[in-house]
Amino acid sequence: METLFMSEQKRNTTKNQICLGLLAHVDAGKTTLSEAMLYEGGQLRRLGRVDHQDAFLDTDVQERERGITIFSKQAVLPLEHTEFTLLDTPGHVDFSSEMERTLQVLDYAVLVISGTDGVQSHTRTLWRLLERYNVPTFLFINKMDLDGADHDRVLAELQKLSTGCVDFTSPEAERDENIAVCDEDTLAHYLETGEVECPEIKRLIKNRKLFPCWFGSALKLDGVKELLNGLEMYTEMPEYPKAFGAKVFKIAHDNQGARLTYLKITGGVLPVKMVLKGGAGENVWAEKADQLRIYSGGKFRLAEEVTAGGVCTVTGLTHTYPGQGLGAEEDTPAPVLESFLTYQVFLPDGMEPHTAVRCLRVLEEEDPQLHVVWNEQLHEIHVQIMGAVQLEVLQRVLKERFKMEVTFGTGSIVYRETIEEPVEGMGHFEPLRHYAEVHLLLAPGERGSGMRFGTVCSMDVLDRNWQNLILTHLEERSYPGVLTGSPITDMKITLLIGRAHLKHTEGGDFRQATYRAVRHGLLQAKSVLLEPWYDFRLEIPQSQVGRAISDMQRLCAEFEPPQTEGENAVITGFAPVSEMQGYTLEVASYTRGLGSLICMPKGYLPCHNAEEVIEHIGYDAERDLENTGDSVFCSHGSGFVVPWREAASHMHLESGWKPEKPGTKSAETEAPVRAAAQLPPVFDDELRAIFERTYGPIRRRDMQPQNAVRAAESSGKGEWKVPEKVFEPEYLLIDGYNILFAWDDLNKVAEKDIDTARQILMDKICNYQSFSRSTCILVFDAYRVPRDVEDVIRYHNISVVFTKQAETADTYIERATFEISKKHRVRVATSDGAEQMIVLGHGARRVTASEFKVEVDEANKRMREVIADWNEKESARHAHKPFKNLTDQTQSNLRAYTENNKTQRKENGK
Numbered sequence: 001m002e003t004l005f006m007s008e009q010k011r012n013t014t015k016n017q018i019c020l021g022l023l024a025h026v027d028a029g030k031t032t033l034s035e036a037m038l039y040e041g042g043q044l045r046r047l048g049r050v051d052h053q054d055a056f057l058d059t060d061v062q063e064r065e066r067g068i069t070i071f072s073k074q075a076v077l078p079l080e081h082t083e084f085t086l087l088d089t090p091g092h093v094d095f096s097s098e099m100e101r102t103l104q105v106l107d108y109a110v111l112v113i114s115g116t117d118g119v120q121s122h123t124r125t126l127w128r129l130l131e132r133y134n135v136p137t138f139l140f141i142n143k144m145d146l147d148g149a150d151h152d153r154v155l156a157e158l159q160k161l162s163t164g165c166v167d168f169t170s171p172e173a174e175r176d177e178n179i180a181v182c183d184e185d186t187l188a189h190y191l192e193t194g195e196v197e198c199p200e201i202k203r204l205i206k207n208r209k210l211f212p213c214w215f216g217s218a219l220k221l222d223g224v225k226e227l228l229n230g231l232e233m234y235t236e237m238p239e240y241p242k243a244f245g246a247k248v249f250k251i252a253h254d255n256q257g258a259r260l261t262y263l264k265i266t267g268g269v270l271p272v273k274m275v276l277k278g279g280a281g282e283n284v285w286a287e288k289a290d291q292l293r294i295y296s297g298g299k300f301r302l303a304e305e306v307t308a309g310g311v312c313t314v315t316g317l318t319h320t321y322p323g324q325g326l327g328a329e330e331d332t333p334a335p336v337l338e339s340f341l342t343y344q345v346f347l348p349d350g351m352e353p354h355t356a357v358r359c360l361r362v363l364e365e366e367d368p369q370l371h372v373v374w375n376e377q378l379h380e381i382h383v384q385i386m387g388a389v390q391l392e393v394l395q396r397v398l399k400e401r402f403k404m405e406v407t408f409g410t411g412s413i414v415y416r417e418t419i420e421e422p423v424e425g426m427g428h429f430e431p432l433r434h435y436a437e438v439h440l441l442l443a444p445g446e447r448g449s450g451m452r453f454g455t456v457c458s459m460d461v462l463d464r465n466w467q468n469l470i471l472t473h474l475e476e477r478s479y480p481g482v483l484t485g486s487p488i489t490d491m492k493i494t495l496l497i498g499r500a501h502l503k504h505t506e507g508g509d510f511r512q513a514t515y516r517a518v519r520h521g522l523l524q525a526k527s528v529l530l531e532p533w534y535d536f537r538l539e540i541p542q543s544q545v546g547r548a549i550s551d552m553q554r555l556c557a558e559f560e561p562p563q564t565e566g567e568n569a570v571i572t573g574f575a576p577v578s579e580m581q582g583y584t585l586e587v588a589s590y591t592r593g594l595g596s597l598i599c600m601p602k603g604y605l606p607c608h609n610a611e612e613v614i615e616h617i618g619y620d621a622e623r624d625l626e627n628t629g630d631s632v633f634c635s636h637g638s639g640f641v642v643p644w645r646e647a648a649s650h651m652h653l654e655s656g657w658k659p660e661k662p663g664t665k666s667a668e669t670e671a672p673v674r675a676a677a678q679l680p681p682v683f684d685d686e687l688r689a690i691f692e693r694t695y696g697p698i699r700r701r702d703m704q705p706q707n708a709v710r711a712a713e714s715s716g717k718g719e720w721k722v723p724e725k726v727f728e729p730e731y732l733l734i735d736g737y738n739i740l741f742a743w744d745d746l747n748k749v750a751e752k753d754i755d756t757a758r759q760i761l762m763d764k765i766c767n768y769q770s771f772s773r774s775t776c777i778l779v780f781d782a783y784r785v786p787r788d789v790e791d792v793i794r795y796h797n798i799s800v801v802f803t804k805q806a807e808t809a810d811t812y813i814e815r816a817t818f819e820i821s822k823k824h825r826v827r828v829a830t831s832d833g834a835e836q837m838i839v840l841g842h843g844a845r846r847v848t849a850s851e852f853k854v855e856v857d858e859a860n861k862r863m864r865e866v867i868a869d870w871n872e873k874e875s876a877r878h879a880h881k882p883f884k885n886l887t888d889q890t891q892s893n894l895r896a897y898t899e900n901n902k903t904q905r906k907e908n909g910k
């Protein structure tokens with residue numbers, strides 16, 4: 001196909017650069033729309049068609065044969081004032097991961113809807129993902145020229161997605177009315193002036209309060225030009241920082257085998273031959289950007305540099321991966337959509353498994369949702385994918401690119417494992433002239449949290465470089481569970497303590513000790529088998545409700561009572577993926593095409609038939625020699641193996657951690673398991689982070705005398721006029737449960753619900769912080785939190801600390817007082833006499849629970865006064881605006897009021 005490319009000399013570098021994604025349910029006409037947009041924008045001399053297999057962006061043979069988009073493509077579309085980079089993404093659900101990775105670099109998106117089919121199942125999934133990634137969205141309702149296309153029906157379905165969906169093909173007056181009701185401030189301005197201005201429309205779109213809709217036919221170029229005009233008029237280029245940053249969203253290889261890294265520049269400038277860096281610790285890398293390619297379809301041009309907002313392809317990088325941030329950009333979280341199916345790969349005769357794995361790893365790098373698993377014991381290769389169509393494409397790609405004619409076994413569900421309670425895992429590796437011992441705390445995490453790693457080991461016990469090495473070994477692989485051998489997830493593994501030998505320890509020793517410690521902990525723990533679940537929305541005719549409810553019970557679903565929507569009933573809930581497979585066809589059959597089932601991955605939850613699955617898989621954890629929990633010790637110059645059940649009695653170290661037993665005394669009356677002196681000095685980093693979030697970077701300076709600070713304070717309606725160099729911000733550390741049980745009102749609430757009482761206290765401290773010059777840090781014991789956490793969270797304007805396992809709030813506050821009183825003023829709110837004496841010894845001031853309650857009550861009183869004063873002023877300011885709130889009466893009178901305003905303006909004009 002012939003294309004027109006702008007030369008570097010003629011390229012207008014002053015244009016806004018917008019990264020625009022095209023998304024749709026399969027067969028909605030997305031590729032046809034991209035073809036029409038490029039043609040209307042002057043980039044194509046003639047239109048191609050999907051059914052003619054000559055579409056500009058369908059560059060792959062399989063895409064042209066199947067008539068669907070499999071791989072995301074890009075094209076440059078320069079208009080008068082804006083240069084758009086179009087990213088055409090796959091619409092088929094099996095390639096959703098390819099689409100989701102693209103969302104992280106989009107400035108705006110165009111969601112294509114079929115005028116005949118309306119809002120379909122995958123459309124809702126796309127809508128949720130656009131909302132999750134906060135992408136401003138335009139809509140193009142395609143195929144309006146076909147029989148069965150219904151403008152009003154589709155618009156009503158879009159209004160269910162969001163009331164901000166507004167028809168921009170309607171008359172301007174009607175359009176502006178519908179735009180105005182999307183936002184209260186916009187409505188107020190509209191009722192005064194009778195119009196909605198372009199900057200206001202841009203703001204609403206950017207804030208995802210307004211979703212402009214155009215109706216037309218991409219194949220017949222109907223409505224495409226209007227869409228392009230709207231995109232150029234209502235989009236604006238984001239403001240980018242000057243520091244270089246880039247986000248990687250795709251990895252591919254060209255026909256010559258060169259590795260291509262697709263990225264968007266999110267700050268500064270990327271010149272050719274620039275050295276890019278990434279990684280951490282021992283995995284730090286630095287590589288040169290050999291070429292900067294600007295692709296448009298299957299062709300590209302070379303660029304000398306790419307500025308912020310531009311999308312380019314870089315050669316010469318071998319360590320990049322999708323979702324990676326370069327420069328000032330941070331990595332993005334893993335995609336929401338996961339591969340739930342696994343298939344065994346059968347190789348042709350004579351092919352080495354390791355050769356096949358190497359080829360599959362190349363494809364895995366290009367598509368992170370394709371997971372390749374090599375079972376060393378069984379010499380089997382398994383792949384985890386999204387669905388059957390992706391499996392067919394994979395088979396074809398392996399044949400064409402690597403000359404591998406493989407077949408696949410029957411698909412099965414990908415399971416995961418986690419644990420119910422914290423447990424200590426121990427690993428010792430000491431054959432002759434080797435030594436390493438590691439103690440790890442394995443604790444369950446929240447569902448969907450994945451694997452997290454950390455350390456509380458003091459550097460006085462184990463050097464930082466050995467600790468970093470242990471953390472690296474923890475992160476470098478996945479670990480099989482003990483129920484089915486499935487990978488573990490939703491767990492935090494913390495290094496408690498470790499030991500190295502001054503002479504005999506090598507890096508590989510800690511790898512062995514770490515792996516054995518993880519396995520030792522899993523073998524002791526109470527494990528839980530997890531399986532993938534779907535959130536579903538089932539819409540069926542009212543007459544089929546009984547059948548649907550019976551099916552939901554059979555499929556082990558948890559669901560809400562049916563809701564009526566028009567002539568249909570809607571059932572929502574969640575169900576195991578293993579049970580929901582094939583149910584879409586069943587729904588279509590018994591409703592005769594009138595029903596629809598929408599499924600969205602919910603994540604991993606406990607397996608509904610765990611015993612049956614465990615028995616069927618038949619995994620024996622004791623016989624898995626590749627993943628052993630046994631330890632190796634040395635005696636009389638030779639090593640010997642100690643079974644995992646007996647390993648604890650042979651260990652050389654005591655971590656001090658002990659599991660909490662039911663019925664034990666509360667944390668307030670028990671001594672901490674580990675002494676404060678043994679706790680890690682990294683705690684000061686937490687305090688530093690809290691301080692800098694509030695006041696900015698810390699600059700070292702001498703402590704100001706107390707009287708100098710007091711002299712800087714001025715009275716007068718709560719306003720503090722303090723010279724910058726004199727005022728020293730103060731910390732206020734609050735013993736959460738001590739205060740909670742000391743205040744009568746909260747104590748009564750706590751007797752019924754401790755969580756509610758804790759929430760009320762947090763809210764009170766937030767109000768107090770608003771009128772306090774102190775940085776408030778509220779500390780709760782881990783003993784009273786119904787989960788094992790070690791976290792510092794930001795709750796509105798305060799910091800809330802949930803202490804580590806086996807650590808009291810007293811211990812935390814004592815350490816905090818000791819550390820920060822060296823540089824800053826500290827107060828501690830508690831009625832614990834022993835703790836008061838300790839903090840006084842550390843140079844902090846104490847506040848009893850009763851004294852602190854007086855301060856908090858005063859702050860709440862002042863806040864109520866401020867709010868009352870503000871409400872009074874706001875009422876006076878809005879007194880002349882009868883439509884401040886959008887009531888039902890306002891909506892019913894809106895049209896009449898608007899027409900009356902217009903008539904009066906015309907008469908006044910005459």
